[in-house]
Amino acid sequence: MSGPHLKFYHQPWFRAFLLVVAIVIVFFVARDLATPASFGQYGYYRGQNVNDWATREVAFSGGSTTCQACHQDKHEAWAAGPHAGINCESCHGPAAAHPANPGQVRPEVPAGREFCALCHDINVARAKAVQQVDVAQHNPGPDCTTCHNPHRPLPVGMGGKQ
Amino acid sequence: MRLSRRDFLVKGVQLAAGGLVATTVVGKVWPAGTTLAQGKEAPRDWTRVWEEHEWAFVVDTRRCIGCGRCVVACKKENGVPLEAEVTRTWVEQYAVMADGRTEVISPHGGQDGFAETKVTGEMSKAFFVPKLCNQCEKPPCVKVCPVAATYQTGDGVVLVDRERCIGCRYCIQACPYGARFLHPELHVADKCTWCYHRITKGLLPACVQTCPTGARQFGDLKAPDSAVKKILEEQPSNVLKPAMGTEPQVYYLALDRVVI
Numbered sequence: 253m254s255g256p257h258l259k260f261y262h263q264p265w266f267r268a269f270l271l272v273v274a275i276v277i278v279f280f281v282a283r284d285l286a287t288p289a290s291f292g293q294y295g296y297y298r299g300q301n302v303n304d305w306a307t308r309e310v311a312f313s314g315g316s317t318t319c320q321a322c323h324q325d326k327h328e329a330w331a332a333g334p335h336a337g338i339n340c341e342s343c344h345g346p347a348a349a350h351p352a353n354p355g356q357v358r359p360e361v362p363a364g365r366e367f368c369a370l371c372h373d374i375n376v377a378r379a380k381a382v383q384q385v386d387v388a389q390h391n392p393g394p395d396c397t398t399c400h401n402p403h404r405p406l407p408v409g410m411g412g413k414q
Numbered sequence: 415m416r417l418s419r420r421d422f423l424v425k426g427v428q429l430a431a432g433g434l435v436a437t438t439v440v441g442k443v444w445p446a447g448t449t450l451a452q453g454k455e456a457p458r459d460w461t462r463v464w465e466e467h468e469w470a471f472v473v474d475t476r477r478c479i480g481c482g483r484c485v486v487a488c489k490k491e492n493g494v495p496l497e498a499e500v501t502r503t504w505v506e507q508y509a510v511m512a513d514g515r516t517e518v519i520s521p522h523g524g525q526d527g528f529a530e531t532k533v534t535g536e537m538s539k540a541f542f543v544p545k546l547c548n549q550c551e552k553p554p555c556v557k558v559c560p561v562a563a564t565y566q567t568g569d570g571v572v573l574v575d576r577e578r579c580i581g582c583r584y585c586i587q588a589c590p591y592g593a594r595f596l597h598p599e600l601h602v603a604d605k606c607t608w609c610y611h612r613i614t615k616g617l618l619p620a621c622v623q624t625c626p627t628g629a630r631q632f633g634d635l636k637a638p639d640s641a642v643k644k645i646l647e648e649q650p651s652n653v654l655k656p657a658m659g660t661e662p663q664v665y666y667l668a669l670d671r672v673v674i
Contacts, residue, residue: 277431288578294460297565301575302460308611311491312620335626342483342624346490370481370527371626377507377533377540378479382627 311346315339318351326403333404343367343402368396464568468635469608470642471546471619471664472651475673477629478542480505484621484630485525491609491620500595501525502606503546503621508672512536516672543673544630546621547572547593547606548654548662555585555594555605564603570663571610576602590658608632 260266293299313319319340320327330336341347345360369387378384391399399407417425488503489496505524509517513536521531524542533540553572556564563578564585574585579602586594586603597604609619613632617623622632633642645651651665655674666673 274431281431291562294568295565297562298575298578299460301565301573301577302567303458304575304577305573305607305610306458306614310612310615310617312487312612312617312623314617315623337628338626339623342487342626346487346620366529369529370483371479373527373529375480375528375532376537377509377528377542379477379542379627379629381477382479 310348312341313346313348313351316341319347322351322354329401329404333401333406335403335405362402363395363397365396368400368402461568463614466636467569469549469570469613469663470633470635470646471549471608471622472631472633472642472645472667473544473664474629474631474667475541475543475670476668477627478505478544479627479629480507480524480528480542481626482524482527483624483626484544485523487620487624488606489525491612492607494604495598496525498598499523500598500604502593502604503544506543506545507531507533507540508543508670509533509540510538510670510672512538539670541670543666543669544621545591545593545654546664547608548591548660548664549606549608551661551663552659554588554590554658554660558584558588560584567610571608571613572605573607573610574603574605576600579603590655590660591662 288298288300290299290301291297294302316327316330316339323340326340330340341359343362347357347359350357350359365387371382372385373387374384396402482505485501485504486496488494489498489501492502494501499522501523503523504520506518506520507524507528511517517533519528519531521528528542549571551570553566556566556572560582561578561580563575563580564572565575566572581596581601581603583596583603586596589605594603594605596602609617609621612619619630619632622630631642631645633640635643635646637643645667646665649667651667652669653662653665655662
């Protein structure tokens with residue numbers, strides 16, 4: 253079949269070569285289309301995803317100083333008392349969005365004896381550095397906050413609850 | 415002009431191939447990310463940022479009181495439903511009984527405290543152990559991902575690409591610490607990120623910020639007056655399952671030998 257009169261582009265070897273080139277091109281083009289834009293930017297993953305994570309909005313603010321300007325009284329009492337080591341939002345929940353819109357976005361206001369019990373109820377596994385009371389026995393009935401100011405929880409006569 | 419079927423096919427294939435090559439070239443020269451619509455927040459050059467940080471997490475088991483505020487804060491900060499049994503961080507209560515048995519419980523990850531499950535009976539010791547992703551330097555979870563959806567950042571945090579994850583759960587199986595789970599709403603693998611969106615803004619992870627006793631501490635070993643570096647230099651510390659060779663970056667102070 254392949255006589256000397258055939259042009260080179262009619263030669264079987266050339267057609268086979270063309271086919272191989274076509275397959276290679278298709279492979280690379282398809283791989284490129286299937287790979288997301290930033291893949292491989294930093295490693296074997298989609299680089300843009302680092303931005304996706306880093307730019308997420310925070311729910312908790314930067315810390316208790318955020319609250320100081322508007323809740324001067326609470327902050328002052330808190331800073332001088334035994335709860336000063338506890339972030340406002342540890343009790344009040346996420347409040348990063350609250351300062352911009354205080355009336356609409358309200359932080360939680362914890363209530364009930366079970367709340368204080370989370371940290372203060374007697375439990376042998378609990379670090380002794382935190383004062384523990386038997387919540388079922390310690391002045392049962394009223395909310396803890398009737399006698400203890402949550403922001404300065406020392407009992408009356410020990411410098412607390414005004 | 416009349417096209418034979420053969421010519422038609424040949425021309426068609428040529429056109430299609432040309433189009434593909436053209437779009438690829440255009441896509442390379444002018445990547446999608448550079449359009450103005452997406453320019454809200456300029457992407458940072460992370461290689462630069464990463465060089466400056468080496469994060470470390472320190473857990474002091476002597477200080478944990480099992481209040482679970484960290485678990486609640488984590489779920490709220492990171493969009494894991496409160497009612498879900500799964501969680502990115504949790505607190506375990508250990509009780510070593512007089513007869514040598516060790517009881518480990520973590521009701522609902524410890525998010526509601528341990529009032530209902532106080533240890534009773536003859537006991538030699540009891541304590542709480544907070545747990546979270548160890549951000550291993552050699553993370554087994556990353557290796558097994560079939561779609562390159564999970565990876566380790568240059569500053570040592572293991573993240574999951576939610577757009578790529580297919581929810582196959584290989585990584586969940588591969589983690590020796592049980593730190594990964596399938597997100598109940600998004601159906602992709604989820605895990606602690608050390609609050610990557612907070613630490614890259616200079617804030618503390620939510621669990622560290624809300625811990626009332628300083629049982630959880632976080633910092634940058636490359637910072638000039640790094641508190642965590644000082645702690646780790648001055649006090650002996652342990653990691654979980656060191657024999658696994660995962661090289662965790664969560665360091666435990668005063669870790670009891672019964673903890674696994």
